[in-house]
Amino acid sequence: MIKRTISSIALALGLAVATIPALASEGEGLAPAGTNIRDQASLQRGAKLFFNYCVGCHSLKYVRYSRLASDLGLSEEEVMTNLNFTGAKFGEPVISHMPADDAKTWFGKDPPDLSLEARAKGVDFIFNYLNSFYLDPTRPVGWNNTVFPNASMPNPLWELQGLQTAVHGEAAPGQEAVVEKLQISTPGRMSPEEFRGATRDITAFLEYAAEPAALERQSIGVWVILFLAGLTFLLYLLKHEYWKDVHDSH
């Protein structure tokens, strides 16, 4: 009986596990972001980069400055002087000051709020996207992106990464040539390795911003599961004790 029970559980688990990769593979062909939101220094670096290079256009309307301070281990003063450049109050959310009308004129669309970007698109997408800008004179703002072709956004991090250009392969007749790879034509302030680290930090920060509860949920979860496992064991002993009556009654 026990054996049969175990094999049915194994079968059920096997089926469940077999289906997971199918969805995990959603970001096909993307390099893993390799973020770690438990690394507070990485989140702090990511926040600094975000507030220097991204917040000019993109809001984090669900994230409050005060929450950033407590979650990233920063003081109110540090957040208000180093991260908050809009004059917002400490308890207010992160709202970009770019006027929507100007944005439409400059980029053709309103830059999206990034609060939930990491949950909607995935961290791998963000990380690869930030690394895949290249110069493309055919686009209105002069930039294109291999991860999100014809994106309306120029590369905000070009001074750090440098300028990338595309190496095109042979074009099939009647079709545009595909981008084979990207290469740095003008070096930036960071080496390619440093730049990958920087974009990884931004991605980690956005991952945190998409679900601040993730910071506490895992550390609480460990204790909850230990408690429940202990409780289950005690309940098993209780059942065992009671069921002696039943087993004696044959």
Place this chain on the structure above:
Amino acid sequence: MANVFSRIGDWVNERAPNLAPTYRKHMTEYFAPKNFNLWYYFGSLALLVLVNQIVTGIFLTMNYKTSALEAFNSVEYIMRDVEWGWLIRYMHSTGASLFFVVVFLHMFRGIMYGSFKRPRELVWILGMLIFLVLMAEAFMGYVLPWGNMSFWGAKVIISLFGTIPYIGGSLVEWIMGDFLPADATLNRFFALHVIALPLVLLLLVVLHLAALHEVGSNNPDGVDVKHGPKGNKWNPEKPIDAIPFHPYYTVKDLVGVGFFLTIAAFIIFFAPTFGGWFLEHDNFTPANNLVTPSHIKPSWYFTPFYAILRMIPSFFGTAIWGVIGMFGAILLLALLPWIDKGEVRSVRYRGLGFRIALGVLVFSFLALGLVGAGVTAEVIPEWFPGADVTTWENAFGRLMVLGYFGFFVFVWVYTRFGFEKTKPVPERVTMHD
């Protein structure tokens, strides 16, 4: 102190003399077969999840805003600014998926051990009604966060009613209260989700249990303990192979509860989206009627039925056949007591044909789930490069539709015309542990 309690007890007894006997009838003097196995945990677990959904749901409504403009923001407010809001929401969203896990296993148990057969047809019918209401409840709950998948899922599912000839178009507008899923839709779905359907669900659950306790539980051997020898150590008139539900099955079910909560806690705290199966990526984007998600698909627990809908082609100029197939798949399950005419209940003593058919049913149901979730469409190009995805998916999906409906046809023919060769059913229940 004990005196005070007994005086309160007497006071209540005088005024409501039926309360104590009711408690005894359903708990201490409800005798259940003693040979329940793993498959018998899922009924009580479903009740546990129902309570979880109601309690967490009450707390969610305290901060949720029923409005197309505010709903999405209010869910994020719950996730970020409400004390423990994230935990309550994850308990509710994980609970919804686990509800279907335990209900599917509970239903499979019923089919496997013939629990739907005479004299428990009414228990089965009430259970199928619970399943139907549960699906409506889950669908409407899924719309409430007003993410983009909420919107498009609602649009696709509601438009199914549009396939009904003549009245379809106006019916769809009547359900939505607008030409698209909109504020009116969200408000009425909220009303149905938080009060109307839960009331119906609770009533049906009470009836399901009352009907069960009237006829008594089946067991893995499918042996009728009520008609067997009498007299056990608790009661000389009750079946020899039965034990009082309380305390024996209450403590046993508590072990199941402990296991279940541990698994649930693992999901809630470490994988609340469950890789996109329990909370989908596209639903972290607000509803937008101008941007279609790349793959519109319902929540995983609807995917087998959704696949039946998609796999049945339209002909005679109407797409209603898929809708009929989808609802027919549920209706046939409800009619199982009259389709399966075999006398032997438990799969342990049934013919080989039934065992194989049951395997086919489970396999095609799971496979249809993968088709409906779009997994086959992703896997086919990987495994068979150059294959035409639609052709292959349709071929596989339609084969699985045949497998699902084939179960019911086969079982009817197999049992109606006496093809089944059963094994002898023992006089008394067997216990293996």
